[in-house]
Structure formats: C-alpha cells, structure tokens
Amino acid sequence: MTLKLVLGNKNYSSWSLRPWIAMRQIGLEFDEEVIPLYEQGSRERVLRYSPTGKVPVLIDGDSTIWESLAILDHLADRFPAAQLWPADPKARAHARAVSAEMHAGFAALRKHCPMNMRRVGKPRDLTADVVADVRRIDDIWTGCRERFGQGGPFLFGRFSAADAMYAPVVSRFSSYAIGVGAASEAYMAAMMALSAWEEWRRDGVAEPWIMPGNELD
Structure with a gap:
C-alpha cells in the first residue's frame, strides 16, 4: 500500500x-x-x-x-x-515529553527565526524570549545526549521521532548562527550530515517560491 x-x-x-x-x-x-x-x-x-x-x-x-x-x-x-520511539520505557517517556514540548512550545523562536533553508549562517539579534527558548532547547539536547545518547549521535542514540521533531530547530540554529553548547553542536552536525537532510535542503533551495515573511534581515 x-x-x-x-x-x-x-x-x-x-x-x-x-x-x-x-x-x-x-x-x-x-x-x-x-x-x-x-x-x-x-x-x-x-x-x-x-x-x-x-x-x-x-x-x-x-x-x-x-x-x-x-x-x-x-x-x-x-x-x-x-523503532521511531526508544524501546526503553524511561527513554521513550522522555522522548515523548520533549517531543510534545517542541510541538506545543517555543513560539518566540518560531516567530523570530522562521525556517529558511536558503539562509546560511546569517545571525539576527535575538529577543530575551528567543534567548530563553534557545537555552531551554540546548538544555534538552544536552540532557538527552547525556542520559540516553550512548548508542549513537542522536538525542536517544539512534534516530528517533524526537530527532524528527527537533529537525527544524537544527535548521533554524544553523540559518541564524545561534550558538549552543558543545554537545548540541555535535548533535546538530550529526543531523545535518544525514543524506535525508541534504536531500531536503537541496530540494528546498531549488524551489522557485518566495515567502517574504520568512526572508528576514
């Protein structure tokens, strides 16, 4: 099917x-x-x-x-x-919690730094609310890697639904040159090294459509 x-x-x-x-x-x-x-x-x-x-x-x-x-x-x-969700019950519960937090939260970051795959490494002044969102996400990624990341380079070791939920944030942090800690930087590098990531980025950059609201200075 x-x-x-x-x-x-x-x-x-x-x-x-x-x-x-x-x-x-x-x-x-x-x-x-x-x-x-x-x-x-x-x-x-x-x-x-x-x-x-x-x-x-x-x-x-x-x-x-x-x-x-x-x-x-x-x-x-x-x-x-x-195994899109971790097999271990504690890891799975944690993965669901951080995924739900992503789904419902971080409105300041979403609004101030809309996803734009064409934009590469161009910083933007961040408001206090956006900085707070960035710090929380950095804490989430670092905590997941420390507690559950022994089996690979992703939040819970192997790629999971939680990584899919945070993929657009990886893009935003890269596009707007937003600094994070060493563990989060390594995580971002692993995500952006995926062949699936490169395929999506390549297709997005090649699109002819322009959304002015997402093209910010």
Whole structure:
C-alpha cells in the first residue's frame, strides 16, 4: 500500500520536514506532493487532503493523518521495527515529553527565526524570549545526549521521532548562527550530515517560491 505525504514548501515548512525526514531515515517508500503555501488556491488544494487546511498530511490507504506528531505516532505503530520511539520505557517517556514540548512550545523562536533553508549562517539579534527558548532547547539536547545518547549521535542514540521533531530547530540554529553548547553542536552536525537532510535542503533551495515573511534581515 502506497503512502503519500502532502507537504508545504521544503524551504520554509518546518512542520512538513518532521515526518518527511523520519520517513526517509527509516527507509520508507512514499509519494509526496508539495503544495506551495500562502499562494492563491493553496488552502483549497490542501483542504482536498486535510480537514484543517494545513500541512503535512499523511495518506495511508483509507486513513488520513494530519499534525506532525500524530503522523510520527502512526508511523511508529505501522512500522514497529523502525523503532521511531526508544524501546526503553524511561527513554521513550522522555522522548515523548520533549517531543510534545517542541510541538506545543517555543513560539518566540518560531516567530523570530522562521525556517529558511536558503539562509546560511546569517545571525539576527535575538529577543530575551528567543534567548530563553534557545537555552531551554540546548538544555534538552544536552540532557538527552547525556542520559540516553550512548548508542549513537542522536538525542536517544539512534534516530528517533524526537530527532524528527527537533529537525527544524537544527535548521533554524544553523540559518541564524545561534550558538549552543558543545554537545548540541555535535548533535546538530550529526543531523545535518544525514543524506535525508541534504536531500531536503537541496530540494528546498531549488524551489522557485518566495515567502517574504520568512526572508528576514
């Protein structure tokens, strides 16, 4: 049964990156449809697939799943051998907690530093709220690596749903030259070394669409 993932612009759509990189990383075959956001007719096109009019959306047979975290949970259930959540109960609980925190939080960082894969290493003055978000994320990454990262270079050793949830933050920290601690720097390097990451970045940079609100000085 063919999976289909409906996405927004790869250069800008942070929510779309999350399930896409997870699906690529665990080796799933799937079709994808990229719908450029905030253009005439964009919402109507997305509404063909999603009741919210937002991306991403996973079509799995007669099932439609929207929201990035829900898609990752669905994939973990459908493909248990991929171990998208850590097998150890303590690590799994921690991974779910930090993923939910990412899903619900860090509004200041999201607003002030929108995802833009074309922007590379160009700093921006950060507000106090953004600095607080950065410090919390740095603490999360460092703590995960110290407690659960012995089995590999990712937050819980091997690649997991938590890494997919934080992938857009890795992009933001890189794009806006945001400094973090040594453990977080190493984690970011591991994420950006993934072939899936490079594929997404390459596709995003090549897109013709421009969203002025995400092109900041």
